[in-house]
Amino acid sequence: MSDTRHRFWPIFLLLHAMMAAIHGEDCFHPQILPHKLSLLDTKLDLSHCNITRLQPSTFRTYHNLQILDLSYNALEELDFSVFQFHTTLQRLDISYNQLRTINCSTLQYIRGITHLNMSYNYLETMFLCKEFAILTKLRYLGLSATRIDRYDFVNLAHQELETVFLGLEHLQHYESGSLQLLDTEKLHVVLPQTSMNTTPLYNDFNISTTLELSHILCEETCDLIVEDIRKIIQKSKVSKLILSDVTMPWHEMIEILSISWRSTIEHLSIYRFTFIKEFVYEVIDFSQGSLKSLTVENVIPQVFLQSGEEHPLHMISKMFIENLTLSYSELSYFPCPPWPSIFRSLILTNNRITDGIFDGCSTLPNIQSLDFQNNVLERLSSIASMTSTMKSLKYLDVSGNRLYCDFRTACQWSQSLLILNISRNKISDSIFNCLPTNLEVLDLSGNQLSSVNNGINHLKVLKELYLSSNQLSHIPDCSHMSKNLIYLNIEENIIHSPAKEQLSKCQHVKRIIAGKNTFQCNCELRSFIRTAEDLHESLIGWPQSFTCEYPQDLKGVMLKDFHPSEISCNVFILVGLIVGAMVVLLVFMLFLCKYYDLPWYIKMIFQWLRRKYRIRNNNNEEAMMGKCFHAFISYSQQDYEWVTDLLIPNLEKGDNSIKICHHIRDFIPGKAIIENIIESIEKSYKSIFVLSPNFVQSEWCHYELYFAQHSLLGKNSDHLILILLEPIPQYLIPNKYSKLKAIMKHRTYMEWPKEKGKHGLFWANLREAIKANIPLEE
Ligand SMILES: *[C@@H]1O[C@H](CO)[C@@H](O)[C@H](O)[C@H]1NC(C)=O
Ligand SMILES: *[C@@H]1O[C@H](CO)[C@@H](O)[C@H](O)[C@H]1NC(C)=O
Numbered sequence: 001m002s003d004t005r006h007r008f009w010p011i012f013l014l015l016h017a018m019m020a021a022i023h024g025e026d027c028f029h030p031q032i033l034p035h036k037l038s039l040l041d042t043k044l045d046l047s048h049c050n051i052t053r054l055q056p057s058t059f060r061t062y063h064n065l066q067i068l069d070l071s072y073n074a075l076e077e078l079d080f081s082v083f084q085f086h087t088t089l090q091r092l093d094i095s096y097n098q099l100r101t102i103n104c105s106t107l108q109y110i111r112g113i114t115h116l117n118m119s120y121n122y123l124e125t126m127f128l129c130k131e132f133a134i135l136t137k138l139r140y141l142g143l144s145a146t147r148i149d150r151y152d153f154v155n156l157a158h159q160e161l162e163t164v165f166l167g168l169e170h171l172q173h174y175e176s177g178s179l180q181l182l183d184t185e186k187l188h189v190v191l192p193q194t195s196m197n198t199t200p201l202y203n204d205f206n207i208s209t210t211l212e213l214s215h216i217l218c219e220e221t222c223d224l225i226v227e228d229i230r231k232i233i234q235k236s237k238v239s240k241l242i243l244s245d246v247t248m249p250w251h252e253m254i255e256i257l258s259i260s261w262r263s264t265i266e267h268l269s270i271y272r273f274t275f276i277k278e279f280v281y282e283v284i285d286f287s288q289g290s291l292k293s294l295t296v297e298n299v300i301p302q303v304f305l306q307s308g309e310e311h312p313l314h315m316i317s318k319m320f321i322e323n324l325t326l327s328y329s330e331l332s333y334f335p336c337p338p339w340p341s342i343f344r345s346l347i348l349t350n351n352r353i354t355d356g357i358f359d360g361c362s363t364l365p366n367i368q369s370l371d372f373q374n375n376v377l378e379r380l381s382s383i384a385s386m387t388s389t390m391k392s393l394k395y396l397d398v399s400g401n402r403l404y405c406d407f408r409t410a411c412q413w414s415q416s417l418l419i420l421n422i423s424r425n426k427i428s429d430s431i432f433n434c435l436p437t438n439l440e441v442l443d444l445s446g447n448q449l450s451s452v453n454n455g456i457n458h459l460k461v462l463k464e465l466y467l468s469s470n471q472l473s474h475i476p477d478c479s480h481m482s483k484n485l486i487y488l489n490i491e492e493n494i495i496h497s498p499a500k501e502q503l504s505k506c507q508h509v510k511r512i513i514a515g516k517n518t519f520q521c522n523c524e525l526r527s528f529i530r531t532a533e534d535l536h537e538s539l540i541g542w543p544q545s546f547t548c549e550y551p552q553d554l555k556g557v558m559l560k561d562f563h564p565s566e567i568s569c570n571v572f573i574l575v576g577l578i579v580g581a582m583v584v585l586l587v588f589m590l591f592l593c594k595y596y597d598l599p600w601y602i603k604m605i606f607q608w609l610r611r612k613y614r615i616r617n618n619n620n621e622e623a624m625m626g627k628c629f630h631a632f633i634s635y636s637q638q639d640y641e642w643v644t645d646l647l648i649p650n651l652e653k654g655d656n657s658i659k660i661c662h663h664i665r666d667f668i669p670g671k672a673i674i675e676n677i678i679e680s681i682e683k684s685y686k687s688i689f690v691l692s693p694n695f696v697q698s699e700w701c702h703y704e705l706y707f708a709q710h711s712l713l714g715k716n717s718d719h720l721i722l723i724l725l726e727p728i729p730q731y732l733i734p735n736k737y738s739k740l741k742a743i744m745k746h747r748t749y750m751e752w753p754k755e756k757g758k759h760g761l762f763w764a765n766l767r768e769a770i771k772a773n774i775p776l777e778e
Contacts, residue, residue, distance in 0.1 A: 080106035091115035117142030176200035212242035261289035281310035293323035336361035387414035452476035478506035500527035515545025523569035629661035632684035636694035722749035
């Protein structure tokens, strides 16, 4: 058994990894969880992870856990004491599990909870035990039920909730009045799809001011649903109705709209409306109703892509409502109302609206707020002239379009405009020559501005100016700008070397946001940093968001911590320092030369190195033929002591690596001296001459020198080594020895140093000079 398991182990691991990949990154696994997530994470998504049990230790390390999603798992029971160390936990989603009961005695461990979603479990009853009263911070509660009895919610009676979600698809039984115990601003319900009598339930939907009905699906039998909604609207007296995830034909939707038109409802929102069947244009009177605002978001497929006069938008544009939102619905235009409308706010964001919208439209006299965020507008001049007929327009948002400056003639803006948001477009510097003069707030962030020109000075009442994420390389000159300016945002530009004066000119601005720029940390920046430190109260984000970008090695360093030394920033100090260092070095060298004979050491080491190199190169065997000594020594009898006591012992060292030919022991007795000399020189690799005033006087020595120099085998002039034991004044050398004079003039010789400390190097050098591979002989 264990054998086979071993064999399949790799496959098992692979499958395991694949499962983990399918289940997503954040899936629960007792071993990997603690390592995978940062302990600082406040949010944990463990939905769709097949979790069946929670261990007490599972979340122990996540002290900051605030939001935990455990939906779509297989939990059968849940002991809330697993969260006893998470007093920070605020939102807990345990919907779509298999819980059968609530472990009431452990509810105290989540007493800080604000959002609790327990819907779509297998709970047998809806009765919420008395421990729910502990959850005093609870604002959102999600439940689903098959039956609801009279006192199920009695323990929540004193809780002021914001939203209660009830998934009632499978509701079989509802006891009248049960919901009346709840106190919530918003009730969100999925309506029953069973055949129970819904009247008592719908009568109780009057508990909240906002009612959301979701998952309204009618493909065949729409009449019943529309009838239900009519009943609910008439009974509930809500002021805000939200219909979400709706699938129905256009006709039924219009019917619901006209039911709402004359009811208590003031705000109707429809989210995610899937339109089915044919579009049929209907003429319906949408004048003078109760409805003040209508929001429609996410219409699929796009009914608004219809063409022709009988367009759904024509119907909508004739509505008498104050505020209209049509978003995420692929609108490419919106018609100008045929008569003066009461629209105050139009929000047409995230569509495909193009230039020419409301061109010359004079029937929007009351419009105060227009939002065209995230569309495909291009010409700013057409937007400007569009506003010129809107006498009440205060707020215009055209951010996230493709707008560029194309002003050729004088620009016309509505003079009532106070807030203009043109962020995230392709606006260039010429914008400053054409702006509505009464602006209080101007947002030009995320454009292509490279500088701010004087045009900005015409905005006399400007309070807030947003210029972040452009290509500004300088801080704009605030000195001539509006005296009311209290907010200036220039972060994320390419300001690298701001001058100090630029910043001090903006002193009167209460909040300056200038971080995240590409600051170049060099000497010039120092004065800016000083000013910034003085102004730190109004400089928002100082010091964290002010960091060096260049040079590379300072990248990420806060400007606050950038302190270049006075030396590196002042050329005179720097030059002075270099000259000073050179002088000190020179003096030091002179000192060394004078007291420690530096040149002598350098020369010796240089010679030693040269010899070492040479030996390695021409130490060929051929040259060594017939040699039996490394060196022949010639000296004057007066220097005998130095030679026998120092020279020979230091060269031979008793290890036989160097053999010296010394006439006292190596001359063959009986032979003529001359013969001996010649033979010795020829048998030696080198000839060492110990020069001294004595040497010069010695007849024999001259002979030896003569022979050595003319030795047949000593072809390379290198085989003579001259040691100058004592200086020899030129006059001491008799004239007849012109040879010696010449040699001493032209050949370098090694001087015997008087200082003991130098002897080591002298001997090493000399040994190196005569080192060679002498063929061994008996
Ligand atoms: C309509 O929009 C205006 C302007 O944005 C706003 O002041 C007002 O509160 C809105 N009215 C309703 C009923 O939503
Ligand atoms: C301008 O619109 C953007 C969204 O496109 C928004 O984030 C920004 O806050 C708005 N600016 C102002 C000043 O409200």
